[in-house]
Amino acid sequence: MPIYLILILSAPLTGTLFYLLYRQGFAVTKCVAAVLFVFRPGKQSDRVSLDSCTGWVRHAGRFRQSGTYESCLDCQLSKGGAELILLDRQKRELLRLNQGKATGEIKLEKSARYYLRWEFKNATGRCELRW
Numbered sequence: 001m002p003i004y005l006i007l008i009l010s011a012p013l014t015g016t017l018f019y020l021l022y023r024q025g026f027a028v029t030k031c032v033a034a035v036l037f038v039f040r041p042g043k044q045s046d047r048v049s050l051d052s053c054t055g056w057v058r059h060a061g062r063f064r065q066s067g068t069y070e071s072c073l074d075c076q077l078s079k080g081g082a083e084l085i086l087l088d089r090q091k092r093e094l095l096r097l098n099q100g101k102a103t104g105e106i107k108l109e110k111s112a113r114y115y116l117r118w119e120f121k122n123a124t125g126r127c128e129l130r131w
Helices: 003-023
Strands: 028-033 036-041 045-061 067-087 093-098 101-109 114-130
Touching: 045 067, 093 101
Parallel strands: none
Antiparallel strands: 028 045, 036 045, 045 114, 067 093, 067 101, 067 114
């Protein structure tokens, strides 16, 4: 079988695999320009280390239990700004945290899908989101 035919046939499979990983929260979409950018999503927190970073990162996630969650954004930035936005399935904003408003409380459903979107503006330092 010619190699170009194998590539053509494998493209839909690769796209489907990426979509399934993204829906389960294992894949991350991003648009970042940075000297250094390290993003570590987790079950109870997200951590970011960056240097001269401008852009955004979004990942899907589910919460293990329904209930009220208190989120705390801890930004230790030497310059720039960082913001976190929690979105619902329709990409509507539910919660926005930044250096001015570092904590927030929100009621979430176990069965619903949520998206966490980090936005950076020439940021240098470290950030952590805990819930």
